[in-house]
Amino acid sequence: MNLLVTGCFKYSNEQMETLRSLGFNIYFMQQEKETLPLEASEVDATVCNGLFLSHDIDEFSRLKFIQLTSAGFDRVPVEKIKARGIELNNARGVYSIPMAEWAMFRVLEHYKQGWFFRMEQENGRWTKHRGLREVAGIKVAVVGAGNVGQIVAKHFQAFGAETTGFDIHTNETVGFDHMALTENLRERVEEFDVVVVTAPLLPSTRGLISRDVLMAMKQNATLVNIARGGLIDEQAMCEVLVERIDLFVALDVFETEPLAEDSPLWKLENVAISPHNSFASDGNNVRMFEVMFQNLKNFINKK
Secondary structure, X not given: OEEEEEOOOOOOHHHHHHHHOOOOEEEEEOOOOOOOOOOHHHOOEEEEOOHHXXXXXXXXXXXXXXXXXXXXXXXXXXXXXXXXXXXXXXXXXXXXXXXXXXXXXXXXXXXXXXXXXXXXXHOXXXXXXXXXXXXXXXXXXXXXXXXXXXXXXXXXXXXXXXXEEEEOOXXXXXXXXXXXXXXXXXXXXXXXXXXXXXXXXXXXXXXXXXXXXXXXXXXXXXXXXXXXXXXXXXXXXXXHHHHOOOOEEEEOOOOOOOOOOOOHHHHOOOEEEOOXXXXXXXXXXXXXXXXXXXXHHHHHHOO
């Protein structure tokens, strides 16, 4: 069986040999926009990220298995994949720990005025700041109670915060003190000191954090987005943040990436920007390889 792997994951020689031991003929391409190293019709399985943004999945007539190195499914033609009965796996659980730590870091950085103290250090000034805040006792809403959301909630619980998960169900869920329906976010958002967005980007969730939601947020609230930029109405957010300087927003993802140089978000003092980097970690390689290996092993054992 032919396995196509791409440069979206950095394989060691040992990892490549481990995949070959499963019985695959492995073909490698560094950039997913490149010409395929074999005919698309000869690919049985692939480990990729945005491969089908540049190559028509209809040409992969033998394809039966896709392993994504991303947690989201927004870069693949899901309906076509379902219709053809192709097994589709994502990187569930791989990036949850670093993303949760990033969300906590951004909130702590803001609450403990990390930027202020760094600036004072650079200028050699001994200046106290009396406006620091505590995470203990605050209320945190996590929009999207999946794997990432659960780890985010557990991190905040460990600091003594009360957590509420917003999702399409209200089932008891690990990490959350309470559960609520996403459709009720607008009417309840004013209750929360921190809102962390971890939901998938779907037609039903695009623009979920709307102007109305932003305007209804609690005084001095913090919003963190580590999911997908399209979950927030970016234009509305730019306008609201000028009007509501009490809000603080930490953004790791954007509607268009890279973020345009002329975006007003760069210059807003109540915004922290990072370049879709919250998932990065020295622990990802081991976790990702374990996920792809087990899924490929299960797949080939079915044959």
